[in-house]
Amino acid sequence: MSVEPRVLVFACTYCAYAAAETAGVSKLQYPPQIYIVRLPCSGMFKSYYVLKALRSGFDAVLWSGCHPPYDCHFINGNYKARVRATLLKAYLKQLGFEDERFRLEWIAAGEADRFALIAKEIVENATRLPKLRFIEYREVEVK
Amino acid sequence: MTINIGIVSLAYCAGCEVAIASMERFCGLIGSGMVRIAYSTLLVDREELENVDILFVTGSIRTYEDIAIIKEASRKALKIVAFGSCACFGGIPGLANTIEREELLREIFSPLKPSTTNSRSKLTRFIVPLNTIVKIDYMVPGCPPPEPLIETLLDSLIYGKEFVLPKVSVCNECPLNRDDKKPLKKPRRKLLALNDIDINTCFLKQGILCMGPATLAGCKALCPSKGAPCIGCMGPLPNSKDQAADMIDALSIFYSVEPPEEILKAIPDPIGLLSMFTLPYSTIPYHRRVGGERIEKDVSRD
Ligand code: SF4
Ligand code: SF4
Ligand code: SF4
Numbered sequence: 176m177s178v179e180p181r182v183l184v185f186a187c188t189y190c191a192y193a194a195a196e197t198a199g200v201s202k203l204q205y206p207p208q209i210y211i212v213r214l215p216c217s218g219m220f221k222s223y224y225v226l227k228a229l230r231s232g233f234d235a236v237l238w239s240g241c242h243p244p245y246d247c248h249f250i251n252g253n254y255k256a257r258v259r260a261t262l263l264k265a266y267l268k269q270l271g272f273e274d275e276r277f278r279l280e281w282i283a284a285g286e287a288d289r290f291a292l293i294a295k296e297i298v299e300n301a302t303r304l305p306k307l308r309f310i311e312y313r314e315v316e317v318k
Numbered sequence: 319m320t321i322n323i324g325i326v327s328l329a330y331c332a333g334c335e336v337a338i339a340s341m342e343r344f345c346g347l348i349g350s351g352m353v354r355i356a357y358s359t360l361l362v363d364r365e366e367l368e369n370v371d372i373l374f375v376t377g378s379i380r381t382y383e384d385i386a387i388i389k390e391a392s393r394k395a396l397k398i399v400a401f402g403s404c405a406c407f408g409g410i411p412g413l414a415n416t417i418e419r420e421e422l423l424r425e426i427f428s429p430l431k432p433s434t435t436n437s438r439s440k441l442t443r444f445i446v447p448l449n450t451i452v453k454i455d456y457m458v459p460g461c462p463p464p465e466p467l468i469e470t471l472l473d474s475l476i477y478g479k480e481f482v483l484p485k486v487s488v489c490n491e492c493p494l495n496r497d498d499k500k501p502l503k504k505p506r507r508k509l510l511a512l513n514d515i516d517i518n519t520c521f522l523k524q525g526i527l528c529m530g531p532a533t534l535a536g537c538k539a540l541c542p543s544k545g546a547p548c549i550g551c552m553g554p555l556p557n558s559k560d561q562a563a564d565m566i567d568a569l570s571i572f573y574s575v576e577p578p579e580e581i582l583k584a585i586p587d588p589i590g591l592l593s594m595f596t597l598p599y600s601t602i603p604y605h606r607r608v609g610g611e612r613i614e615k616d617v618s619r620d
Contacts, residue, residue: 229602
């Protein structure tokens with residue numbers, strides 16, 4: 176199986192990461208193209224991480240955190256992630272990126288099957304998207 | 319000793335030159351012979367750029383001619399200053415990075431028909447910040463750079479003091495009142511149209527977009543202290559390249575709106591409002607089409 180496309184997943188340690196772990200422990204299959212980054216809370220997923228990931232060759236990015244309203248261990252991190260994701264989506268759309276490139280999902284610690292399902296879905300969607308290509312600053316001088 | 323200053327203007331609006339020329343201190347220095355403007359298409363009558371001590375570059379790089387000019391000029395200068403946000407980050411002309419060059423000419427400039435000869439210089443594919451073309455020694459952001467910052471630059475050029483940009487955001491210098499720590503439930507309006515606001519309270523706290531949290535200090539909060547929100551002309555904070563991303567993070571903390579789509583009513587044009595001056599400088603500096611990709615279905619036009 177090829178490792179393209181590559182999908183970067185940001186997971187909060189209490190819910191989404193726990194779900195990913197449960198998926199592993201209970202031997203649920205999910206695609207190997209998923210790269211997971213574990214952070215303490217969805218409230219600290221920075222918009223810059225998404226821009227940087229897309230620029231550095233990831234095909235899609237997933238943010239995953241705890242279900243609103245009460246699952247977040249830091250009270251309202253998921254609410255912050257939600258407003259952030261809305262704005263970021265609009266920003267990316269203006270830059271010509273497809274909707275499937277960036278997604279926000281809520282995954283509770285017990286929802287291992289949901290994690291596997293979303294992982295499959297997002298990789299499938301990313302497979303259909305063209306590979307991102309960026310020209311460098313210096314290429315501006317090539318007429 | 320006289321310091322010779324050359325000012326090279328690329329795709330500019332003349333605001334930067336006016337900012338220098340209208341400074342009392344600068345005029346005083348010229349009067350006393352400390353400083354001489356050796357070249358500037360706008361300020362002095364001289365045909366050729368001679369060898370200078372300091373080269374101020376204003377405006378952004380829009381044509382291949384601009385690139386040639388600045389490369390040539392950089393050989394005649396001991397030090398180069400990127401003066402103004404256009405030179406530092408691409409500036410307002412940098413917003414054209416959302417449109418392809420061909421489309422720009424065809425759909426936006428075609429009714430103008432500027433010249434019948436073929437002497438028009440060709441537009442570059444996209445706008446780049448100055449430091450990607452030549453090595454720069456000082457970066458003086460602002461649109462135009464605020465007086466206190468030009469003062470420190472002059473001090474550094476004349477007395478050899480170190481020139482350092484501030485490391486904090488505009489909010490740190492802002493005098494407006496923001497004691498209330500509650501997040502906001504409702505974003506109100508975009509920018510401007512300011513007849514029903516309290517000019518002594520923080521704009522963001524009143525639901526009006528103010529770029530203060532994501533913008534470099536140095537202007538002594540010029541706009542908020544005069545009753546207008548900051549639009550971010552000083553560019554991003556030192557450890558960041560993406561003013562827009564920083565501001566999105568900040569907004570998500572200030573606004574706890576329900577449903578989250580409400581926020582788009584307050585910010586209908588995220589690129590234009592959140593990276594008004596810094597698009598070519600940011601991590602993704604152009605629309606994907608401009609970056610050379612053919613996009614089957616253009617999502618940004620729906
Ligand atoms: S930085 Fe502002 S004032 Fe200076 S040339 Fe650019 S648009 Fe004009
Ligand atoms: S957000 Fe704007 S008005 Fe509020 S403190 Fe910061 S600079 Fe001042
Ligand atoms: S307050 Fe903002 S827009 Fe006004 S001069 Fe300062 S950085 Fe520029």
